[in-house]
Amino acid sequence: MxxxxxxxxxxxxxxxxxxxxxxxxxxxxxxxxxxxxxxxxxxxxxxxxxxxxxxxxxxxxxxxxxxxxxxKGNVIASTNGRSLTFKDADGDFSFTVGGRLQADAVYHNEDDIKLGDGSRFRRAFLDIRGTVYRDWNYRFQYDFARPGGSDNSQRGIRDAYVQYTGFTPDITVGQFKQPFGLEHLTSSLNTTFNERALTNVFNPDRAIGLGLSHGGSNWSLSGGAFGEKAEVDPADEGNEGWGLVARGTFNPIIEKDRLVHLGAAVLHRNPEEGDLRFRERPEANVTGVRFIDTGTIGNVDDYQQYGLEAATVLGPFSLQSEYINTRVQRGSGDKNLNFNAWYVYASYFLTGESRGYNAKSGAFGAVRPNSTVGQGGIGAWEAGIRYSRADLNDGSFIGGDQDNLTLGVNWYATDNIRFSANYIKVLDVDRPGNAADGEKPSIFALRGQIHF
Amino acid sequence: MxxxxxxxxxxxxxxxxxxxxxxxxxxxxxxxxxxxxxxxxxxxxxxxxxxxxxxxxxxxxxxxxxxxxxxKGNVIASTNGRSLTFKDADGDFSFTVGGRLQADAVYHNEDDIKLGDGSRFRRAFLDIRGTVYRDWNYRFQYDFARPGGSDNSQRGIRDAYVQYTGFTPDITVGQFKQPFGLEHLTSSLNTTFNERALTNVFNPDRAIGLGLSHGGSNWSLSGGAFGEKAEVDPADEGNEGWGLVARGTFNPIIEKDRLVHLGAAVLHRNPEEGDLRFRERPEANVTGVRFIDTGTIGNVDDYQQYGLEAATVLGPFSLQSEYINTRVQRGSGDKNLNFNAWYVYASYFLTGESRGYNAKSGAFGAVRPNSTVGQGGIGAWEAGIRYSRADLNDGSFIGGDQDNLTLGVNWYATDNIRFSANYIKVLDVDRPGNAADGEKPSIFALRGQIHF
Amino acid sequence: MxxxxxxxxxxxxxxxxxxxxxxxxxxxxxxxxxxxxxxxxxxxxxxxxxxxxxxxxxxxxxxxxxxxxxxKGNVIASTNGRSLTFKDADGDFSFTVGGRLQADAVYHNEDDIKLGDGSRFRRAFLDIRGTVYRDWNYRFQYDFARPGGSDNSQRGIRDAYVQYTGFTPDITVGQFKQPFGLEHLTSSLNTTFNERALTNVFNPDRAIGLGLSHGGSNWSLSGGAFGEKAEVDPADEGNEGWGLVARGTFNPIIEKDRLVHLGAAVLHRNPEEGDLRFRERPEANVTGVRFIDTGTIGNVDDYQQYGLEAATVLGPFSLQSEYINTRVQRGSGDKNLNFNAWYVYASYFLTGESRGYNAKSGAFGAVRPNSTVGQGGIGAWEAGIRYSRADLNDGSFIGGDQDNLTLGVNWYATDNIRFSANYIKVLDVDRPGNAADGEKPSIFALRGQIHF
The missing domain is CATH 1.10.287 (Helix Hairpins)
Known part of the structure; x- marks a missing residue:
């Protein structure tokens, strides 16, 4: 120059x-x-x-x-402070890479049944999503904390789908969460407690299928037809189960920090080879012990579930509850079964924040702390209490009836980093004839979580 | 300002x-x-x-x-509409990240042997490649749909190599596809049918080795020395097998939409501990059943394969065929064996496109639809028919002789998204004395595929 | 225009x-x-x-x-010629993606015990690290060469932590290397020989825990409390072990190509359920055979280790040595045990380079070749010799006493690409009553390594 x-x-x-x-x-x-x-x-x-x-x-x-x-034509990188996004000038192409890491340490004050103390990664996601051409989007999540195991499973694959948003409703093909259950559909990053409530025994998880979804500023509707989650064992020549699911949500009030959420969902499913099993850990995940477990229920024709959801947010205060009923229809000679589970919880932000919410998906979202640690702030502090119950006993069928009380504290140090401490008291397990009957352990669970 | x-x-x-x-x-x-x-x-x-x-x-x-x-010195991002590439100004450094996802749903109209219907991910690749310095390139692909399994396998690792292009020929060290077979060397993204033909029973797959390759505007030559694919079981103290492979291709005609491809390849291999096995699924992959399977052939000194390839493209029409012969040399007391397989197929683009081809690697490439869904177009539509046969019977040795007919339809919605439906009719399995003998199931396979 | x-x-x-x-x-x-x-x-x-x-x-x-x-506000990409880094203008956010690939081929001139020749990937890392907000950093490494296996292990997860650098010292929470041992804390990319010495039998590996670290221009101090590495088997209900570790290093001389390193570390640990095992491969990793192996030592109260480190760099010449002593305290009725291991090695750069060193972490770093292959250069050439011994015999307890001699040549073609050849001579195994006693195999190991 x-x-x-x-x-x-x-x-x-x-x-x-x-x-x-x-x-x-x-x-x-x-x-x-x-x-x-x-x-x-x-x-x-x-x-x-x-x-x-x-x-x-x-x-x-x-x-x-x-x-x-x-x-000209360059792809431009940007960030929301967490994940990293690349877009071309036309918006025809985008690519976002992010991830999440949850490390747990759990201590058990056992009753009779031994629960191993220890630390492990609860989730370690790589999360890639993008647009390949205008309305054609995709997402691929892999959980490195779920290794293959001896059953040759693909269970590390989480969301893995192609979505076309050029029509109303949006069409999604691949593996994604079946639309059932408020806590189930809220990302594990944003649930108030470390683990979902005992109702999780009935949550249908992700599966490979085709889904339709649409939503507005205060409502959402979604439904789909699903096979099973990515096949556990290709050497197992049973025909996969399949099912239909639908869910609707409505928000009579939806303001900046005031919300009422109402939701309902139904599910019909034919399980693989007529075999069905419900079981659940005690809201803690380092142990492999399940106090409630139906074992394999054979001769199942199909089963139906309905779920009811209600939640409210009033500034820093929030209340949330769900009820799920499951009816198992069995072939001649075997009795039909009726199970249910529910929870109710309250949470309060000592530092004044409100829970985030996404009306289009009808689920809770991220919390943004008012102040951030490292910039003179103390982050956001939240306290919560939950009662949770699952009843897998029906007449003479004894899968177990458990109720838990959980106290939780969450510290959101920044938008992306959260530390949590949960105290879970198993109030009772009612499962006559099984070793789990009458077990009342207490569990202390710590979690460090980062989302990038 | x-x-x-x-x-x-x-x-x-x-x-x-x-x-x-x-x-x-x-x-x-x-x-x-x-x-x-x-x-x-x-x-x-x-x-x-x-x-x-x-x-x-x-x-x-x-x-x-x-x-x-x-x-100055910034790394610039760009995209070809699929993967995302970063380059520095000097071209000394580059980094590309992409992936592919294939989700399958397969239904079987079984004969006697049970074939499990279901859905699973066929492939879920993360694909990273780049240049670390001028002529020094690398590639790393991992397939998340191939979990570790109980055998502690590294089989999720696909391409994983360093390549030096500063000489002629290019030198590649690491794991990559052994240069043998037209359909084998064509990316799974671009094969006309969901699964490769029954000739795939002889395809040598990827292995760790050293390769040399060179090619011009209408020819290619490649060869290499290979051990085995990333070791399945480090606790198994057998000495790995090793082999030599070479392949040449020539294009007497190569124009925009007119092509003649001729190719030949040879392979020599000493298997690990003298044990050898050939087996293949029925051109469908959700089931684990193989109708043809030699079982472990012991006392093998070495074996040789030769392959012949011919293909032509005439505008929207394409014809392709391969023949592979395998000769197994066994030690004293055991009879040498001679197996073979071949296929022929035709495909036609109803929407006028032509198949892509890469002369330097002597393999078919991507299809670019003339119009794209989401921009007023209907994408590309292709119909195909294939006859495929593998004969693992030699004299009194009965591994099975199977022939299949496949009808396929591919819909290329965009450059990166393809949906396929294949109908596979097992015409016959000739394997006297085995349960598979006479099996004639029909199989209906759906695939959704995205490439980013 | x-x-x-x-x-x-x-x-x-x-x-x-x-x-x-x-x-x-x-x-x-x-x-x-x-x-x-x-x-x-x-x-x-x-x-x-x-x-x-x-x-x-x-x-x-x-x-x-x-x-x-x-x-303005764009995230800017840059590279150090290896990994790719994205930063926003404020430096509040950064994201770096890189990886490493090590492919091995190993040949054994066996004695009596069979050692399987072969090739495999030693490491295949994806390495993601970044800053989510100012002083809040994270790192996530996954080793694709360590598949899950039948034990449902999370051992593919390597570094996985959140670090806060807003205080002195830095605070790290998650899984990372326990601060013990010079060769252990030197990245596998930068160790002089393909595999670490027999002292590695006592290296504590990564574990989930909380660590503190600080360092200056010629010293470092670090310590932490640790559980175990990511749980191998959640179905195993034993309580995890835990331990405390501390290490200090000091450099009386630290100049461009002259260095003296002195270090010491201590470790105290209570193993899970009182069970402890030390075992090690013969400085080669394609085989699964370990000539020295204590088997499970039961009734262990706790054990202590101390380690001493010394190293010097004089231009192209380098000398390095470590000694580790391990004392196992056992409950009544069982004899305490005392094991030890040490190595000493010398290396010389024929092309004049010096080994890299990082005073803040007290460990050796990368070698930068003076000239690069592909730019008229020949890269860096280094020759090394190592003597290494581990003694797991104590009185009547016979875990084995092995000593090895290793000759190594490293060729650094570029900053990121290294090829190595190691000849390992097992001089003797002293383990009376075990098949390994008196074994003296020679091992020839090749490695190709790329770091991006």
Whole structure:
């Protein structure tokens, strides 16, 4: 650039010298001829300076055009402070990469049944999503904390789908969460307690299928037809089960920090080879022990579930409850079964924040702390209490009836980092004839979580 | 920026006022003294304006230089509409991230042997490749749909190599596809049918080794020495097998949408501990059943394969065929064995596209639909028919002789998204004495595929 | 851009023509009136040219401002020639993606015990790290070469932690290397030999825990409390072990290519359920055979380790040594045990480079070759020799006492690509009563390594 500047600088110098002339000649005026000669000199110098400027202008123009051309069509990176997104100028293409990590340490004050204390990763997601062309989106999540195991499972694969948003409703094909249950559909990043309530025994999890979904500013509708989650064992030649699911939500009140959520969902399913099993850990995941477990229920024709959801947010205070009923229809000679589960919980932000909510999906979202640790703040502090119960006993069928009380504290250090402590008291297990009957352990669970 | 503009604007205003003067004085001319004075005023204003411009020019120059300096050495992101590539200005460094997802749902109209219906992910690749320095390239692909399993396998690792392109030929070290077989070397994204033909029973798959490759506008040559694919079981203390492979292809015709491909390949291999097994699923992958299976052939000294390939593309029409012969040399007391397999297929694009082809690697490439769904188009539609046969019977040795007929439809919604439906009719299995003998199931397979 | 240039070009043309006038009129002077008229014409043209320039200047100003606005807040990509880093302008956010691949081929000249020759991936890391907000960092590494296995292990997860650097010392929570052992804490990318020495039998590996670390220009201190590495088997209800570790290092000399490193570390640990096992492969990893193995030592109360480290770098020459002593305290009725291991090695760069070192972590770092292959250079060449011994015999307890001699050559083709050949001679195994007793195999190991 220096060499290009030189001609201009020379002119500036000359111009500076000449600029002194008119100042003096002005005062003394001089003869017409002298004045004209001075003007002619000045005009000539002006012409030279102008020409030099024109050269520089054109050079700059070229530089600017080159910069524009070089960046035209570039993909631009941006971030929301968590994940990293790349987009082209047309918006035809996008790519986002993120992840989540949850590390747990859990201590058990056991009753009779041994529960192993320890630490492990609860989730370790890589999360890739994007747009390949306009309305064609995709998402792929893998959970490195769920290794393959001896059954050759693909269970590390979480969301893995293609979505077309060019129609109403949106069409999704692949593996994704079946639309059933408020806590089930709220990301594990945003559930108030470390583990979902005992109702989780009935949550249908992700499966491969086709889904339709649509929603507005205060409602959502979604449904789909599903096979099973990515096959556990290709060497198992049983025909996979299949099912239908539908869910609707409505928000009579939805304001910045005031919300009422109402939801209902139904599910019909034919299980693989007529075999069905419900079982659940005690709202803690380092142990492999399940106090409630139906074992394999054979001779099942199909089963139906319905779920009811209600929640409210009033500033820092929130209340949430769900009830799920499950009816198992069995073939001749075997009794139909009726199970149910429910929970209710309250949470309060000591630091004044409100829970986030997404009306289009009818589920709770992220909490944004008012202040952040590392910027003079203390983050967000939330306290919660939950009662939760699942009843897998029906008449003489004894899968177990458990109720839990949980106390929880969440510390949101930043938008992306949360530390949680949960105390879970198993109030009772009613499962006559099984070792789990009457077990009342207490469990203390710590979690560190980052979302990027 | 505003403050910098102000001086210039003031001058523009003054200049605008003064600019009116000469227009009037021109018409009326006036006395010489008046005209000179006016000129002197104008020239002084011109000088001021010029100086103001010079300031602005220099300011802009600085801005432009700063922008150039700030972006110098930056890595620039771009996309081909699928994967995302980062390059530095010198081209010394590049990094590309992409992936592929294939979800299958398969229904079997069984004969006697049970084939489990169901859905699963056929492939879920993360694909990272790049240049670390000039001619030093690498690639790493992991298939999340192939979990570890109980055998502690590294089979999720697909391509994983370093390549040096500073010489002729290119040198590749690591794990990559052994150069044998047209359909084998065509990416699973671009095969005409969901699964490769029954000839796949002899395809040598990827292995860890050293390869040399070179190619021109209408030919390719490649070869290598290979161990086995990433070791299945480190606790197994058998010495790995090793082999040599070479392949050449030639295109007597290669135009935009007219192509003739001819290819031949040879392979020699000493299997681990003298044990060898060939077996293949029925061109469908949700089931684990193989109708043809040699079982473990012991006492093998070595084996040789040769393969012949021919294909043509005539606009939307394409014809492709392969033949593979395998000769197993066994030690004293055991009979040598001779197996073979072949297929032939035709495909036609109803929407007029042609199959893509890459002469340098001698394999078929991607299809680019003429119109895209979501932009008023219908994508590309392709119909295909294939006959495929593998004969693992030799004299009294009965591994099975199977022949299949496949009808396929592919819908390429965009460059990156393909939906496929295949109907596979097992015409016959000739395997006397085995349960598979005479099996003639029909199979209906659906696939959704995205490539990013 | 063309249309904007046109007005200016027109003016340039006019100006060019007019510029000829004064040159002639100067020579011949003419009457005052003629000279004034010429001046008036020139000044008017000058005004037009100035106005045109002003338009263009303002247009350019807008372009420059737009470019600045468009890139403001963008995340900028950069590279160190290996990994790829994204940062926002404030430095509040960063994201780095990289990886490493190590492919091994190993041949064994066996004695009595069979050691399987073969090739496999030693490591295949994806490595993601970043800053989510100012002082809050994270790192996640996954090793695709360590599949899940039948024990449902999370052992593919390597570093996985959140770190807060807003205090002194830095606080790390999650899974990371326990601070013990110089060779252990030196990345596998930068160890002089393919595998760590036999002292590795006592290295504590990564574990989930909380660590504190701080360091200066010639010292480092770190410590932590740890559970176990990510749980192998959640179905195993034993309570995890836990331990405390601390390490300090000091550099009396630390210059560009002259270094003295001194270090010491202590470890106390209570193993899970009182069971402890030490075992190690023969500095080669394709085989699963361990010549030394304590088997499960039961009735262990706790154990302590101390380690001493010394190393020096003198230009191309380097010397390094470590000694580790392990004392196992057992309950009543069982004898306490005392094991130890040590190594010493020398390395020399034939091409004159020096080993890299990081004082803040007290561990060796990367080698930068003076010249690079592909740019006329030959890379860096290093030769090394190591003697290594581990003694797991104590009195009547016979875990084995092995000593190895290793010769190694490393070729650093570029900053990121290294090829290595190691010859390992097992000098002796002293383990009376076990098949391994007296085994003296030689092992030839090749490695190709890329780091991106």
């Amino acid at each position: 220096n060499t290009k500047l030189k001609p201009l600088r020379k002119h500036l110098l000359l111009a500076g010298l000449v600029a002194l002339l008119p100042a003096t000649s002005w005062a003394y005026a001089g003869s017409d001829a002298e004045r004209i000669q001075k003007l002619e000199q000045q005009v000539n110098l002006l012409l030279e300076r102008l020409s030099a400027q024109e050269s520089q202008l054109n050079q700059q123009q070229q530089d600017i055009s080159e910069t524009k051309a070089a960046t | 505003n403050t910098k503009l102000k001086p210039l604007r003031k001058h523009l205003l003054l200049a605008g006022l003064v600019a009116l003067l000469p227009a009037t004085s021109w018409a009326y001319a006036g006395s010489d003294a008046e005209r000179i004075q006016k000129l002197e005023q104008q020239v002084n204003l011109l000088l001021e304006r010029l100086s103001a411009q010079e300031s602005q020019l220099n300011q802009q120059q600085q801005d432009i230089s700063e922008t150039k300096a700030a972006t | 063309n249309t904007k240039l046109k007005p200016l070009r027109k003016h340039l043309l006019l100006a060019g023509l007019v510029a000829l006038l004064p040159a002639t009129s100067w020579a011949y002077a003419g009457s005052d009136a003629e000279r004034i008229q010429k001046l008036e014409q020139q000044v008017n043209l000058l005004l037009e040219r100035l106005s045109a320039q002003e338009s263009q200047l303002n247009q350019q100003q807008q372009d420059i401002s737009e470019t600045k606005a468009a890139t």
